[in-house]
Amino acid sequence: MAGEIVLVLLIIVGIVGRASILATAASVLLIxxxxxxxxxxxxLERRGLEIGLLFLMIAVLVxxxxxxxxTKELWGTFFTTSGLFALFGxxxxxxxxxxxxxxxxxxxxLMLGLVIGSIIGIAFMxxxxxxxxxxxxxxxxxxxxxxLFR
Numbered sequence: 001m002a003g004e005i006v007l008v009l010l011i012i013v014g015i016v017g018r019a020s021i022l023a024t025a026a027s028v029l030l031i032x033x034x035x036x037x038x039x040x041x042x043x044l045e046r047r048g049l050e051i052g053l054l055f056l057m058i059a060v061l062v063x064x065x066x067x068x069x070x071t072k073e074l075w076g077t078f079f080t081t082s083g084l085f086a087l088f089g090x091x092x093x094x095x096x097x098x099x100x101x102x103x104x105x106x107x108x109x110l111m112l113g114l115v116i117g118s119i120i121g122i123a124f125m126x127x128x129x130x131x132x133x134x135x136x137x138x139x140x141x142x143x144x145x146x147x148l149f150r
Contacts (some may be wrong), residue, residue, distance in 0.1 A: 004033060019129055091096040100136030
């Protein structure tokens, strides 16, 4: 029963905080739970992140496929300052995301803090919800820095 209450609260917070993805995700999980379809939870837990990342990658690649970005423009960006920073940013982000995923697997209860932090960022800082994985990555980095200087 506590899980359902948390999901309802997340739906409310998602609606109030204009985080429609959070509200939708919590709604889907609540429907699955109330429909007695919890047998899908292990598969969602195991593969949900991969499925989400698949759709994110598809969305990022669409401009290349539909001709908004020309192939010759792509190669030229590697030799610009912003292109090199983008390349480095991608490398660092994927490494940090991996560290965040490890942290979430070890301490899944941190997810609530990540979700609430994301909602605060959306509501008060005009942020964009890119998902809890990047939040976990930043949290993992902050934890490493904290333990380094402790």
